[in-house]
Amino acid sequence: MVAGLLIWMAFSRIWHNRQYLPGPVSQSHATFGDRCDNCHDAFHAVRNEACQRCHALRVHSEFEARTPRCRECHVEHRPVSVFLSVSNRTCVECHGNLRSSRPSGPLIHTNIGTFAGHPQFLPLRDGGKDEAAVRFNHKIHLTSDKISRDQVGPTGRLQCGDCHQRQADGERMKPIHFEEHCRRCHEQQPPNPIGSISAPHSSPEIVRESLTAQLLVLGVQNAETIFVGRDVPLPGRAPRPPVDQSRTLREYQEKWLETLEAVLYRPFDPTPSLLEHNKYCFLCHIQEGSRVAGELPHIQKTDIPRRWLKRAQFSHRHHDLLDCKTCHAAVAQSEQTSDVNLPNKGVCQKCHVDDSVRSAGTDCMLCHLYHDTSKDMKTRALKQKVIAIDLLTGRSR
Numbered sequence: 001m002v003a004g005l006l007i008w009m010a011f012s013r014i015w016h017n018r019q020y021l022p023g024p025v026s027q028s029h030a031t032f033g034d035r036c037d038n039c040h041d042a043f044h045a046v047r048n049e050a051c052q053r054c055h056a057l058r059v060h061s062e063f064e065a066r067t068p069r070c071r072e073c074h075v076e077h078r079p080v081s082v083f084l085s086v087s088n089r090t091c092v093e094c095h096g097n098l099r100s101s102r103p104s105g106p107l108i109h110t111n112i113g114t115f116a117g118h119p120q121f122l123p124l125r126d127g128g129k130d131e132a133a134v135r136f137n138h139k140i141h142l143t144s145d146k147i148s149r150d151q152v153g154p155t156g157r158l159q160c161g162d163c164h165q166r167q168a169d170g171e172r173m174k175p176i177h178f179e180e181h182c183r184r185c186h187e188q189q190p191p192n193p194i195g196s197i198s199a200p201h202s203s204p205e206i207v208r209e210s211l212t213a214q215l216l217v218l219g220v221q222n223a224e225t226i227f228v229g230r231d232v233p234l235p236g237r238a239p240r241p242p243v244d245q246s247r248t249l250r251e252y253q254e255k256w257l258e259t260l261e262a263v264l265y266r267p268f269d270p271t272p273s274l275l276e277h278n279k280y281c282f283l284c285h286i287q288e289g290s291r292v293a294g295e296l297p298h299i300q301k302t303d304i305p306r307r308w309l310k311r312a313q314f315s316h317r318h319h320d321l322l323d324c325k326t327c328h329a330a331v332a333q334s335e336q337t338s339d340v341n342l343p344n345k346g347v348c349q350k351c352h353v354d355d356s357v358r359s360a361g362t363d364c365m366l367c368h369l370y371h372d373t374s375k376d377m378k379t380r381a382l383k384q385k386v387i388a389i390d391l392l393t394g395r396s397r
């Protein structure tokens with residue numbers, strides 16, 4: 001008996017608890033798998049702390065009433081395929097009858113057992129709104145006959161792909177960019193009798209710098225027209241005064257800057273013809289606060305959402321064969337930025353149906369992650385811990 005215990009202790013100390021011989025650990029842990037005490041200490045089931053020596057603790061939810069053990073989901077000493085053994089049952093154990101320490105808030109769904117019984121996605125519930133601070137009317141752009149073929153090609157109509165192109169990873173769309181997606185039809189050229197002036201698309205401060213510089217160039221190049229007056233006597237034509245009465249270049253610049261800015265920052269007025277009367281900044285932008293006399297206006301940040309279903313996974317790439325209309329049918333009729341034109345759960349359920357052989361799948365893990373449910377892989381990578389090489393080789397012990 002005592003001898004047995006001594007041999008046990010020898011195994012424990014010298015061979016790092018190798019006396020159990022349960023089979024190899026998972027592939028990811030193979031480099032240190034024979035150092036059993038990296039995860040085990042004698043007489044205890046594997047504890048979370050053991051894993052956390054190498055992995056950062058990433059909780060599932062700060063409102064968890066109970067934090068499960070790592071080993072409940074991450075089993076070892078089995079074939080690689082079951083290293084992560086998470087079935088719906090694991091999630092439903094909690095979510096089927098959820099106990100949460102959240103005092104109150106938007107997550108009120110305590111009995112999610114299947115995808116069929118799953119709540120409607122948050123942005124598509126009543127009151128869900130697109131909060132982007134930019135005016136945009138999909139319907140007008142998809143149907144207007146004021147758009148010419150040389151602006152959009154032979155179909156004479158804008159297509160989704162003119163403004164929405166996939167990111168390199170295929171998951172989401174690239175952000176909207178004025179230069180790429182709007183400028184060709186909404187160039188900012190305020191009228192000016194001397195020559196063409198074009199506002200860059202930037203903050204009002206930078207626009208001012210650029211306009212001032214462009215006015216200087218125009219002033220120098222057209223000094224004759226501006227300051228001298230072309231009094232060429234022609235039969236039948238009255239002598240023409242100079243186009244501008246300014247006496248100095250600076251005066252000319254200041255005066256025209258004011259005129260151009262007054263045009264660019266004309267307040268939005270929805271009643272007259274949109275394009276003719278609202279060509280400039282506030283056709284699309286919303287002014288922040290009211291404009292103080294003599295100061296430049298403040299343009300509200302556009303904040304066009306980049307991700308909608310932040311707590312789930314969705315990739316356009318895996319739904320490549322479908323027409324945009326299958327999921328974004330409402331876009332064609334959408335007149336307000338505030339409309340949310342995303343597919344609701346019912347659309348997904350056409351293909352993601354519970355218990356069907358032809359289902360595209362309804363496992364919780366198809367659409368969700370467990371750690372860092374926000375699904376933001378960059379944030380997640382930041383939270384990961386660098387695993388010290390000594391821990392793996394055991395040199396520090």
Ligand code: HEC
Pocket residue numbers: 016017018019020021022025029032033034035036037038039040044045046071074075076077078
């Ligand atoms: C990467 C961490 C890790 C390493 C290294 C590791 N194990 Fe395990 N081991 C676990 C986990 C986690 C479980 C329990 C979950 C399961 O059933 O897979 C477990 C389960 C066991 C069990 C079954 C008893 C129990 O607690 O459930 C034995 C026996 C065992 N390990 C022995 C060993 C031996 C011997 C070594 C060294 C050769 C070793 N382990 C190395 C993580 C590890």
Ligand code: HEC
Pocket residue numbers: 028029032038039046050051052053054055070071074387391392
């Ligand atoms: C001695 C350090 C160490 C310990 C202790 C350890 N791991 Fe790991 N683990 C690693 C390394 C190294 C990798 C592979 C590299 C990586 O993914 O960062 C890994 C990978 C993983 C992966 C897979 C990552 C992937 O992308 O496939 C999971 C899951 C994991 N560990 C869970 C655990 C759990 C659960 C425990 C506790 C039972 C544990 N680890 C204990 C070092 C450790």
Ligand code: HEC
Pocket residue numbers: 048051052055056057058068069070071072073074084086090365369370371372384
């Ligand atoms: C309820 C089940 C569950 C529990 C408990 C759990 N995990 Fe996981 N873990 C998962 C699932 C599912 C994945 C794969 C999806 C994901 O990454 O969220 C995963 C992935 C991982 C990964 C690889 C991805 C990454 O972020 O690096 C590591 C490492 C990991 N878990 C460590 C741990 C540790 C350490 C614990 C204990 C503190 C733990 N897990 C507890 C379910 C679980």
Ligand code: HEC
Pocket residue numbers: 060061062063064065066067068086090091092093094095098099100101102107311364365368369370373374
């Ligand atoms: C130990 C219990 C437990 C387990 C197991 C569990 N969850 Fe949760 N989950 C919670 C709690 C508690 C919340 C927070 C609810 C709240 O905010 O009121 C939550 C929240 C969530 C959220 C919303 C997260 C957010 O950012 O607002 C998602 C999605 C989720 N869980 C999916 C899963 C999936 C998928 C699994 C299976 C891999 C799973 N959960 C397993 C307890 C659990």
Ligand code: HEC
Pocket residue numbers: 130132134136138141142158159160161162163164176181304305324325328331332334336337338339340341342
């Ligand atoms: C002329 C450019 C343009 C075209 C063409 C266009 N969009 Fe958009 N789309 C935008 C802009 C700008 C936004 C951001 C403003 C907003 O949220 O409404 C946006 C936002 C969206 C959104 C997310 C916000 C919301 O409204 O729900 C979806 C989904 C969308 N577009 C789908 C489509 C589809 C599908 C098509 C083709 C039928 C299409 N768009 C054609 C410019 C365009």
Ligand code: HEC
Pocket residue numbers: 134135136137138140141144145146147151152158163176177178181182183184185186274275283284
């Ligand atoms: C192919 C040309 C074209 C492109 C590209 C284009 N527009 Fe337009 N836009 C028009 C035309 C034409 C109208 C006027 C439609 C009408 O009055 O029938 C218009 C009207 C508007 C209006 C006023 C109507 C409304 O939505 O309230 C806004 C705002 C607007 N566009 C914003 C944008 C934005 C933002 C982009 C870039 C994402 C963009 N446009 C790209 C041609 C275009």
Ligand code: HEC
Pocket residue numbers: 134176177178179182186188199200201202203204207264279280281282283284285299300301302303
């Ligand atoms: C046809 C619509 C349209 C017009 C006209 C327009 N913008 Fe924009 N503007 C946008 C869109 C769409 C974005 C967001 C995408 C981007 O940054 O290109 C944007 C972004 C900006 C931003 C960056 C702020 C942010 O939140 O991303 C500034 C600053 C800005 N615009 C200033 C101006 C000024 C100044 C004018 C007038 C000279 C102007 N814009 C005219 C559509 C327009």
Ligand code: HEC
Pocket residue numbers: 160161164171172173174305306307308309310314316319322323324325326327328342343
């Ligand atoms: C299977 C359904 C489905 C199809 C088909 C689909 N989408 Fe989406 N789309 C979604 C969902 C779900 C989201 C919300 C994803 C997120 O941001 O979390 C989305 C988001 C968007 C967004 C706003 C967010 C972003 O990624 O910029 C745009 C724009 C968009 N889709 C355009 C398109 C266009 C263009 C097509 C056709 C080429 C298309 N979608 C096809 C389901 C679909």
Ligand code: HEC
Pocket residue numbers: 313314315316318319322326327343344345347348349350351352360366367
């Ligand atoms: C017309 C059928 C159809 C519709 C509608 C549909 N899906 Fe899918 N989905 C599929 C198929 C088929 C696959 C498998 C694709 C593969 O294996 O590459 C899939 C795969 C997925 C995946 C796993 C791959 C990935 O993107 O990470 C997720 C998540 C997903 N769908 C979410 C959704 C959501 C959310 C909706 C509703 C907004 C939706 N799907 C609507 C057919 C559909």
Ligand code: HEC
Pocket residue numbers: 088091092095106107108109112113114115118119120121122123308309310311312313348352361362363364365366367368
């Ligand atoms: C076909 C994809 C899909 C499947 C399968 C799925 N979900 Fe979801 N789930 C989503 C989407 C999309 C959201 C909305 C995310 C958002 O609003 O950011 C969501 C939201 C949630 C939320 C947040 C609830 C709330 O009140 O907003 C929880 C919790 C959740 N899912 C748990 C689960 C569980 C548990 C399962 C497995 C029984 C599951 N989901 C299966 C796509 C899916």
